[in-house]
Amino acid sequence: NHFFATQLLSSEKSTMTSAPSSKFTVLQKDSVSRSGQPGATLTTDFGCPIAHTDDSLRAGARGPTLMEDFHLHEKLARFDRERIPERVVHARGTGAHGYFQAYENFSELTMAKFLCDPTAKTPVFVRFSTVFGSRGSMDTPRDVRGFAVKFYTPEGNFDLVGNSIPVFFIQDAIKFPDIVHAAKPQPHNEIPQAQTAHDNFWDFISLMPESMHMVMWVLSDRALPRSFSMMQGFGVHTFRLINSKGKGRFVKFHWIPVLGVHSLVWDECQKLGGKDPDFARRDLWEAIEMGNFPEFELAVQIIEEGEEEKFDFDLLDSTKIIPEELVPLKKIGKMVLNRNPSNFFAETEQVAFCVSNFVPGIGPTDDPLMQGRLLSYFDTQLHRLGGPNFKSLPINRPLCPAMNFNSDGFHTCVIPKGTVNFSPNSLGQGLPEPSPTAGYHFHPESLSGVKTTKRALSFAVDHYSQARLFYNSLSPVEKRHLIDAAQFELGRVDSKAVKERVIVHFNKIDHEMAVAVASALGVTTPSPDPEANYHTRASPALSQMSHLGSPQAMLKGRRVAAIVADGANLALLGQLQAELNSAGCAVKVVAPQKAFTTDSGTLATADFGLDTAGSVMFDGVIFMPMPALALEAMGGPAMWLLEAYKHCKTIGLVGSSMALLSGTPLSVRATAAHDLQIPVVSDLGLVTARDGSSIKEFAASFAGALAKHRHWERVLGDELPVWKRIPA
Numbered sequence: 001n002h003f004f005a006t007q008l009l010s011s012e013k014s015t016m017t018s019a020p021s022s023k024f025t026v027l028q029k030d031s032v033s034r035s036g037q038p039g040a041t042l043t044t045d046f047g048c049p050i051a052h053t054d055d056s057l058r059a060g061a062r063g064p065t066l067m068e069d070f071h072l073h074e075k076l077a078r079f080d081r082e083r084i085p086e087r088v089v090h091a092r093g094t095g096a097h098g099y100f101q102a103y104e105n106f107s108e109l110t111m112a113k114f115l116c117d118p119t120a121k122t123p124v125f126v127r128f129s130t131v132f133g134s135r136g137s138m139d140t141p142r143d144v145r146g147f148a149v150k151f152y153t154p155e156g157n158f159d160l161v162g163n164s165i166p167v168f169f170i171q172d173a174i175k176f177p178d179i180v181h182a183a184k185p186q187p188h189n190e191i192p193q194a195q196t197a198h199d200n201f202w203d204f205i206s207l208m209p210e211s212m213h214m215v216m217w218v219l220s221d222r223a224l225p226r227s228f229s230m231m232q233g234f235g236v237h238t239f240r241l242i243n244s245k246g247k248g249r250f251v252k253f254h255w256i257p258v259l260g261v262h263s264l265v266w267d268e269c270q271k272l273g274g275k276d277p278d279f280a281r282r283d284l285w286e287a288i289e290m291g292n293f294p295e296f297e298l299a300v301q302i303i304e305e306g307e308e309e310k311f312d313f314d315l316l317d318s319t320k321i322i323p324e325e326l327v328p329l330k331k332i333g334k335m336v337l338n339r340n341p342s343n344f345f346a347e348t349e350q351v352a353f354c355v356s357n358f359v360p361g362i363g364p365t366d367d368p369l370m371q372g373r374l375l376s377y378f379d380t381q382l383h384r385l386g387g388p389n390f391k392s393l394p395i396n397r398p399l400c401p402a403m404n405f406n407s408d409g410f411h412t413c414v415i416p417k418g419t420v421n422f423s424p425n426s427l428g429q430g431l432p433e434p435s436p437t438a439g440y441h442f443h444p445e446s447l448s449g450v451k452t453t454k455r456a457l458s459f460a461v462d463h464y465s466q467a468r469l470f471y472n473s474l475s476p477v478e479k480r481h482l483i484d485a486a487q488f489e490l491g492r493v494d495s496k497a498v499k500e501r502v503i504v505h506f507n508k509i510d511h512e513m514a515v516a517v518a519s520a521l522g523v524t525t526p527s528p529d530p531e532a533n534y535h536t537r538a539s540p541a542l543s544q545m546s547h548l549g550s551p552q553a554m555l556k557g558r559r560v561a562a563i564v565a566d567g568a569n570l571a572l573l574g575q576l577q578a579e580l581n582s583a584g585c586a587v588k589v590v591a592p593q594k595a596f597t598t599d600s601g602t603l604a605t606a607d608f609g610l611d612t613a614g615s616v617m618f619d620g621v622i623f624m625p626m627p628a629l630a631l632e633a634m635g636g637p638a639m640w641l642l643e644a645y646k647h648c649k650t651i652g653l654v655g656s657s658m659a660l661l662s663g664t665p666l667s668v669r670a671t672a673a674h675d676l677q678i679p680v681v682s683d684l685g686l687v688t689a690r691d692g693s694s695i696k697e698f699a700a701s702f703a704g705a706l707a708k709h710r711h712w713e714r715v716l717g718d719e720l721p722v723w724k725r726i727p728a
Helices: 002-018 022-029 070-080 173-183 199-206 209-219 266-275 279-290 344-349 368-384 388-392 465-473 476-491 496-509 511-521 570-582 628-633 636-646 655-661 667-674 692-706
Strands: 093-102 122-130 145-153 156-163 239-242 248-257 295-304 330-339 559-563 586-591 595-597 603-605 620-623 650-654 680-683 686-689
Touching: 070 173, 070 368, 093 145, 093 279, 093 344, 122 330, 156 248, 173 199, 173 368, 199 209, 199 496, 209 465, 209 476, 209 496, 266 476, 279 330, 368 388, 465 496, 476 496, 476 511, 496 511, 559 570, 559 636, 570 586, 570 692, 620 636, 620 692, 636 650, 636 655, 650 655, 650 692, 680 692, 686 692
Parallel strands: 559 586, 559 620, 620 650, 650 686
Antiparallel strands: 093 122, 093 330, 122 145, 145 156, 239 248, 248 295, 295 330, 595 603, 680 686
């Protein structure tokens, strides 16, 4: 037997190295190269040649998408079923329950009941997600975030299925499978995970000028949110509001976080992927458990019908925003998230959002991206959740009765009674029957046009002006981060041709930015584009610096690390925790080991050991007084200090821990101030206390610095004294 096994192994090795196995030969017969074939024509799955694949079939260039577009149906249906059972996109997410309450009666705008009764608290379930990573990926990639809200209204479920960025990569849903395929891991090796820094993504982008506006947002800090409760949400599309008189208006939906809009930095995001890949999930969960309920105000931009032509862009184009200077926001209500799910799978994983879930008073428009999503999201749920009865799952079930004769199918959850299962009927007294008064009415719209896959001229006119508007609106540090991001993303691209095409697009947006990125990549630096519109317009609302929030609100849920050593003064630590906790912060104790001794000789338990945490997991770091021997033995605190300073975070040092500054460019700062007998000093987010006697004043000063989120002034090193610059 041993001889036979040896001979068999030898034979297998020989087969693998010298000639293909029979199984390999069989597989080769089914191996097809899908790209690069000379003269190859794009076809449907049944071989029908395709004349045009970039735009769906519409009734006129700006008209609604037509059901008969079999190419659109096939492409989206195949895409919807690519993954089983994980979501194709938005696979990694987390959710929370809460409620929405309108500020006043908005019946002038809409007949939707939940927007017309300011006393009603409408239950909601929200799912936040990353888009391109798998369910097991980290929480902190560079990515747009999903922001989907299910309203359980008296008239059925309304799903506002949006994102954290107000625009998207494409104008027509027929290109959705392509952008996702390009952004996902490359098909031959499933690399890289949850990253767009690879050839496929940027090859697609370089050939799709309409993506440039979205690309600028994704390269910005907006793609690195500090937490789900500190990011904006957008409906992306233009919707319609219809009042009881039948008057329709165009509307854009915005979610505004009460805590302000804040981001991480890229180095921090990468390290969090190792230290705490569940960072954003954990943050949301802990905030709700602590009673720091995330709050978002719902705001709208209202455009009267007939006024849509006054803009130099098309309202139906999802790659464009309506600048707030043109149409100001009107706040109409607030959403509060106050309860965590009881079971992740039953609620967060099984929740099914459908763009087509409307209630009377809210409706779609002819936006070609939205038109495809109306079909595709419902189709996805049929596939992902096993059939049409996904709507009967508890998390998806409406609060109002659902009455119709839709029957049977996999996972039927109710037991219908009676003999009648059709309409109209007389045997069941004709019930249930439609209600012309309370029922949903599609907004009447006059349509005319030739059936065509031609794109409207208003969609193709300009792909760069709003991208430049966004870039012009950023603060200096935000611009620097965007350029760094572009250098990182394209630095991982091998194809020189792809990089050069992207630089051509960047040069149409901003010449200096294009030169900076090209120089870092080692490709030809461009000259100014003579055809580019290098306008100087800006919209302050596009910068996160315009959405910092109030100092009091910004402290809610902030995580602070208090680093101690053996012999720690427990009373001083308790006083610090009480002061910061009362402001809404979550103070976590970090020690060399989970167990540490106090000044009284007793054992205490820390929340983290130094080796199980990192400064990237916290918004601020405080170094409590430590004996000199402890400072020498603990190499970790010094690394925490420099890393936190590099990431522009608030840092506190009390008493003897200021020795950590020795040997760093920051040492001048501490000694100069305290030599003047000033008990507490705060400058650029570095807060020091001469000793523990001023701990209350220290805590107040630290909280004030923490409320600024980050001290971005440190990034602008050339404008700071040497000792204030970020250490290399």
